Amino acid sequence: MNEQGKLCPKCGQDIGIWTIIKALWPTMLSCPHCKAAIRYDNSGWGLITVGIIFCLPILSILAANIDFFAMSFVALLFTASIISLLIWLPMELFMVFYLRRNQKLILKTK
Numbered sequence: 001m002n003e004q005g006k007l008c009p010k011c012g013q014d015i016g017i018w019t020i021i022k023a024l025w026p027t028m029l030s031c032p033h034c035k036a037a038i039r040y041d042n043s044g045w046g047l048i049t050v051g052i053i054f055c056l057p058i059l060s061i062l063a064a065n066i067d068f069f070a071m072s073f074v075a076l077l078f079t080a081s082i083i084s085l086l087i088w089l090p091m092e093l094f095m096v097f098y099l100r101r102n103q104k105l106i107l108k109t110k
C-alpha cells in the first residue's frame, strides 16, 4: 500500500483527508502537524483530466433533461449551485482518495 500520499514528507504524520479537501488545489497543501508547505508531485493535469471525464457524462445528461431557458433566474441559480455541489462533492472525495492512494507528497520548494 502506498503511504507516500498520506504521510507528510517532513514529520511523517498522516495529513488526513480534510487537509486535502480544504486546500484550493493539491499543490497548495500544508501539513496540519508541522505546518510544512507540501504538495502532491505531478498532480495538476491528471486531476483536470479526471475531473473532465467525471463531469462530462453528468453534464450532458443534465443538459438533455433540463430546460434552462424555461426557468426563472433565481431557480436557475439555485439549480446550478445544487448541481455543482452534487458534482463537486463526489469529485472532491474521489480526488482525495485518488491522490492519497496514487500520488506522492513532497516538500514545496520556493
Ligand SMILES: [Zn+2]
Binding pocket: 008, 009, 010, 011, 012, 013, 031, 032, 033, 034, 035, 036
Ligand atoms: Zn508534517
